[in-house]
Amino acid sequence: MGRMTDMRPMLRWLLDSDPSLRWQVERDLADAPAAVWERTRSRVATEGHGARLLAQQDADGQWEGGAYFPAGFFDSPEAREPGQPWTATTWSLKDLREWGVDAAVLGDTAARLDAHSRWEYDDLPYWGGEVDVCINSFTLATGAWLGADVSRLVRWFPEHQLADGGWNCLAEEGDSVRGSFHSTLNALRGMLAYEQISGDRSLRESRHRGEEYLLTRRLAYRLSTGELVGGFVTEFVYPNRHQYSALAALDHFRAAAVLEGVAPDPRLADAVAMVRAARHPDGTWHQGTPLAGRVWFDIDVTQGEPSRWLTFLALRVLRWWDAVDVAA
Template identity: 45%
Template sequence: MTVTDWLLDSDPSIRWQVLRDLTDAPGTEVAAERSRVASEGWGHRLLALQQPDGKWPGNTPNFSSDKASEWWHSLDSSRQGTLFPEWTSIAWSLTLLRGFGINPDEPSVRDAVALVHKNARWEHDGEPFFSGEVEPCINGRTVALGAYYGIDITPVVTRLLGEQMADGGWNCEQENGSTRGSFHTTIEVLEGLSEYDRATGGTPQLSEAIKRGQEYLMARRMFRRLSTGEPINKDRQTGTTSAWTQFSHPTYWHYDVLRGLDYLRAAGATPDERLAEAIEVVRGKQDAQGRWLLENSHPGELHFPIDDGDGAPSRWNTLRALRVLRWHDQAAG
C-alpha cells in the first residue's frame, strides 16, 4: 500500500483533502467526496452530537486553580460550554468541523451554525459568539469560524487590524502590557484574517496586515527567536520542551512548525530561503513508509478519536506534511 492509498483508506474528511492537495483529482471528484463529510464518518458523527441549545456535550473543565474553577461555576449555564471545556466546547467543535473541511452550505451545517449564532455566549462577559471576545487569540479563531460558515464578522476583523503590534504579530497578553507578538496568537489571527480574505475578497489594509503577520513568522524562520536566532525549545505557555518541532493534531490554539507552514501554503504565500530549515524539520520526520507520527497531543478530551495516538503514524500529520513539502518543492522548481 502506498502512502496515498493509506491516506485514502480513511474518513471522507481526509480523503477529499488528499484528492485535492496530493492527487490533483478533478474538481467534481473532490466535491463529491467532500459532500460526504456531513453525512458520513467523523463530520456526521460530530454534527449529531450537537444539543438543541447549540452546545456540544462535555465534562466540567479541569482548571489548574481553585479561582478559575470558582469562576466557571459562578457563570450562568448559558455562558458555559463556549470556549471551555477543552476540547469539546462550541468553539473547538466548530473548529474541528472546519478542519474536516465540512461544506458550510450543507443544510445540516447551516442549522448547526444557526443554533450557535442564536444561543452561544462567551464565558468572558456573555458576548454573543460571533461578536467576538476581548483576546485577539480567541477573536482570530472567531473570525476564522465566522468567515468559513458565512457569518458577517467584519467588526471583529476591524478590531484585530487595530491590534496588530509593531513587530507584525499579535499577543493575547497585550492588555497586560506585552509589546511583542506571540507565535500562538499570531497564527490564530492569521488563519482568521486569511479565511476572511478568501470569503470577502479583502481590502488593501487587510492584505498588508496579513503580509506583516506572515513576515513575523518567516523572519523568525518559523521557530527561532528574532533577537538571538536561537531555536525556541521551550514553550512558555505550556512548559513543553521542543514543542514547536513536535507535530500535533488537532493543534487547537497551539503553534508548531507544521501548522505554521501549512497555514502559509493555504494562504498562498511564496516560500523563500527563510523556510528552508523548517521545511527540513518536516522532511526529516518522514518514516520509511512515507508517513509522519503524531508526536504531541495536547491535554484534554476529544469527543472521539480521530488518530491513533502519540507515537503512531498519523494520517492528519502525513496529509499536512506531504502537501507542505509539495507546495515548497513545486515553488523551488
C-alpha cells in the same frame, strides 16, 4: 512529486481514511478531478467524524452548552479533568469547517448562536468575539463560513496588532507587548480563512505584517538570540488545536501563497528542513504528544503511531515547496 519517488503505496494508505481527510488527499496529492474530491467532501457531513460531531450539536446551536468551554466548566474546579476541553462550540465548529463541511448543512446555526451563545469572558455576544486573539481568529473564520456578521472582528485584528507585527493573547491584560508564535499563527490562519471564504482583502495588509513577524524569525527562532523559540516548533500533532509548530506554520504559508499566486519565501527553508527531518523510515510522520483535554472522540492515532493527518500535511507542504525548489 518533486524529490519523492513512488507515491502510490503512500497514497493508497492515505486514501483509506475518513472522508474529512480523504477528499483533501484526492485534491492536493492525488490530483483527482474536482468531481471526485467534491463527491467525497460531500460525504463528510453524513459519514465518519463529521457526522458524529454534527450529531452532538445542541438545539440552541451550541455544543456542550458553551462557547469556548462546556457549560458549568467553572462551577466545580475540583472536578475538572486535566487540560482544556475540546468539546464546546468554538472547537467543534473549527473542526467541521476545517474538515470541509458545507456551511449549508449547519442551517441557521449562526442565528442560533447569535441568540443563545455568550462568551465566558464578560458574557459578550458570540459573533462579536472577545479579547483573546486565538478565540477571535477562530470566530472570524467560522463566522465567515456560516455567514455571520463578523465586521467587528475584521476591525479588531489590525487594531490589536503589536508593534513587532505579531499578536499575543497576553497583550490584552497588559502582560506583554511582544508577539507570540502561537497567537500570531492563529491570527494569520483566521484572517486567511476569512479572505478565502469571503473574498474580502481588507485584512491582507495586516496579515502580511504578521507573516513577516514569523518570516524574520524563520518560523522557529528568537529574533534576539537566534535560539529555537521552543520545543513546540518540532512537536507535530494532529489536531494541533491552537498549538504552533513548523508544520502548522508552513501549512499556512502554503495556503496563503496558493491564494495569492506567489512562490514560497526562501526564509521558510529551515522549517521545511525540520519537517523533512521528522519523517520516519517508513515514509510517514508520527503523532506527537496530543494536547490534554476531553474530546468527543479520537480523530487521529495515539502518540508515536504513524499519522495519516500529519503525513498528508507534511507531504502537501513538501510537494508545494519542491515544485519550485526542484525547478529552480
